[in-house]
Amino acid sequence: MKPHPDLISPGQLGCLLFSFLSGFSTLFLMEAKMVKQDVWVSYLLGIALSGGMLWLLCYVQRQHPHLSMFEVFDRLLGRWAAKLLLAVYLVYILEIQAAAMQALTTFYNTVVLPNTSPDHILLLIVLSTTYAAYLGLGTIVRTVQVTMPFFIVAIVIISLFILKNVDSNPFLPMFRHRLPEMAYGGLLSFYFPFGKSVVFCFLLSHVTRKERLYAGSMTAVVLSGVYLCAATYLTFGSLGMQLSTDASFPFFSAIQLVKFGEYLERIEIMIIGIWTMFTLFEVIVLQYVFTKIVGHLFGLNKTQAFIFPVGLFFFVIAQKSFPNINDLTLYNLTIAPFSTLIPMAAIPLLLASLTYFTKRGIPR
């Protein structure tokens, strides 16, 4: 029998989640600029918090194996409260897609295409993601599986070459920052990148073996953390602490130092090409999930027709948000860690509590 095109295995879910988290994670290294050599503590906090939220969401999905997460919202909260909380996720997706698209546009405009209008780059991104989201979840996941080996091989090779420039352990001396600073760094890494994994709660019902849900997704979060930590280590080690803090895109500044002889000195261009594909997967997943939420929220029959206008909606919102990179940086550092707490932590906690009490038959 031919499998359903939108059903995926736990391993495929893990691959998609890894690409979703890892694409943008090394772009700014925000928390690394803040807590410098103690950044690994912040990463651990971010991974632990995200792991906890993912566990809660997987628990909720396992208790309702035959329902989609939208239907779980309806069952646990009632129709109107469910609509309200799903609307919170719509706003959350609009917020992080605008930040992601502006980050990618700024990066391209600064490093690769300085003479191209940012709006044109935004439009190209939206057209690519619209086409990918239109093809469906099964196709997106298989594309990730095809591109992932290229990404991993390219990053491993470039990392080995950067490692040659690292003379001493840049994470030493340890614990030079106060606990509140490391905690704030943890909050930053929970917002970006690890906490974004909550969006995947809407894809959990597409996974075939529900007992492996948590293992598949948590492996991806941990591997994404390892990649981020390694990138930070190499950046600090090769550029030094001061230059890493001053650079807009520190990991790519470190990559630019790598030269393979005389002929391949612009190796970073190839890396940027492969990396761009990975960053697009984030926007693709957000567009796919956003369309599904809109479909459930308004009781629509044919959500396929909404993918294109949702892409254009992403375009206009991203275009009107974050007029320059300083706005984006300031927003990511001071506003987003708090504005995203409701969808990333409060709602998963609420759903898990309601599931637990409903299962135990304890009156709410």
Next chain:
Amino acid sequence: MLNLAIGVAAFSYGVAAFIRFRRTKENRDAFVLLLLCGTIAVYCLPGLGDSLPTVEGVYKIVYRPVSEYVQHLFGINWEDT
């Protein structure tokens, strides 16, 4: 110019899909799609589009006091970073 083209494209797509959905009696899909495409077209209007709210703009107003309080509580000083 680009925004104008996108606004026209969104509006045209919305009207075409609205008519198609109405023919197949999927009224809810038709109206929601028209509303979404209309919103996009309004955002693309010169002048008016720039004054419409974004998530970033609203959240900056809502969450700034919370953020400033927590930064003060944690003793975060961005001058050091």
